[in-house]
Amino acid sequence: MYEFVSGPLALSTFLIFFLGLVWRFIWYVKGLNWQADRVAYTQNARYGVRGALRSILCWLIPYGTHGWRYYSGFTALVFIFHFGLLITPVFLLGHNELLKQSWIGFGLPALPEALADALTIAVMVAALFILVRRIALPPVRILTTAYDILLLVIAVAPFFTGFMAYHQIGNYNFWLILHILCGEIMLIAIPFTKLSHFILFFMSRAQIGMDFGIKRGGMKSKGFPW
Amino acid sequence: MPEGTLCNKKTIDTQEALHALLADKSGKKYYEEMKQLDVNATVLWGVIRKTLKSRLRTWLEICAHCGMCADSCFLYLTNGRDPKQVPSYKIQSTLGELVKRKGKVDNDFMHHCMDTAWSKCTCCNRCAMYCPFGIDMGVMFGYLRGLLFSQGFVPWELKIGSGMHRVYRAQMDVTTEDWVETCEWMCEEYEEDWPGLTFPIDKPDADIMYTVNAREVKHYPEDLAEAAILFHLAGENWTVPSQGWEETSLAMFAGDWAACKMQVESVYDAMKRLKSKRMVVTECGHAYRATVVEGPYWAGLKTGKTPIESLHYVEWLAEALRTGKLKIDPSKKIKEPVTYQDSCNYIRNAGLAECAREIMSYIAEDFREMTPCREYNFCCGGGGGFNGIGRYREQRNIGLKIKRDQVLDTGAKLVIAPCHNCWDAIRDMEEIYHIGIRWSFLKPVLLKMVLVPEHLKPKDE
């Protein structure tokens, strides 16, 4: 079982993940239309690039925009959650050991294990608060669907199962295999669900940045004050 | 009776059709007929499949349902934070559903979409600034309005408005003759007070081609005179076109894209015909948005720019004051506290916040910003057609509360509102809520304080 989920299944997962992302990228760019979107993307490219970069970078910085500053508590949750979600698996000692032992033969530098553990807990706690917020606040509750909650579960499951396996709570093998499966589910879910904002965040922000940068005033001002 | 005689999927292209609609007071029969109007699901879905591309699809799909757009919307805030006014909810429950059901929707659903698209969103685009993905409900509701228009589900006043543009190339029934006569009349009326004042019509190769809002012609002709006097004092070589003088676009509010194209092309034709160096648009926000910002795309101009450089009135005025073409008598500057209404259409969506500040620095001693202001200002409460739709008058009046409170907080009793929609909304707000304020365009304020060069002074003075 372990051989299968960590071997061929893992390989296919990564393949689907990467190809899926490439497909999303191409699909997005191909679907842009200067006349329908009313943005002269290719003309005034300098303003477009500037607008796109500003729009992405400002929103990647914690509290870097009016929006992030307005909802300061939620912003903390969002950044902790996403930071842990992205950094932990990529720089986890265990994951990189596996890479070194595999045909790839090398791994990335690893986080200290205690830090990785803390990040894992942070992701789970942040997710819990995000869930509570979803249910507690009327303007968010009205938007929430079962699908939103399922995606939250899909995103957190690898962390929870990994945590159980690492701390050897209960049956190690059971949690390990479940952890690998959950990780694979998440990776496959990224291109096919709303989790596609993994890449579409950048596309969408770039687009609106170009919109404001080229058409809506960017050529007459210092750039949009996000 | 699926297609009514007044309410149907056809566009209004003749005077007779326009008159028939106008004769139906408040659209009583029109809205009655709308209750029977069929939805052509096949056509609707066909249009959606052709036009709903990656940008809009992505917005609908990846919306995280996080609610960060909630407080950005003045209609959410003024309606007691009703969750049904959260921007994301408004679009998901309309366009989102429409797409999910592949266009197979009924009359009730279309009514729900119409009421949401025109009474719960003014297309102010403020939510786009607060959404982490940059999801812009103003753009999406604009798109939805287009779909609704094509199926005949559009408020009565806007069906008329788009028809006006189709028939008269103006938002009101102002013909070329009416326009030219009004210009001449205003010139006659004021030339005694302003020796040498002219109102050049169709003058080729001028530096400025001036274009207006039909309301000025029909209801506020003094505005035209004031514009002429200020150009005169500034020594500008200017003109107005006899055709293609109308900048506004109720067709844009209605979602009638074909009429939008016809309207802006009439202006672009005038630009090419008269070969002016630049165009200046009167103090109107949506007019500038329609003809200068969006128009080139409707007309298929790949550069995304108008055939000649185009300025909003505040750009011209800031420039005239900066370069000294117009000089202010310092003793006549506004002394009382005064605030400025940032119009969504040329401030947030066209980057002219700085021009407005520059002008205020020349003309006011105690300028007070609203909070929030500039790009982040709230909609006046009457944008996107909201002001003009009787069916939604009550909702509009609720929306005005945001501006009432913003103005009150500044302590100013005078609001400079260089936008017809904002001006109207603020006037109505005062009429309804009696907070004791005055409001004004820039032109009359300027006329009270500009220095008149000796040789242009009236002889009897």
Ligand code: SF4
């Ligand atoms: S802020 Fe953006 S992502 Fe969040 S609910 Fe609103 S539209 Fe959706």
Ligand code: SF4
């Ligand atoms: S565009 Fe303006 S009115 Fe419409 S939902 Fe967004 S904030 Fe509200």
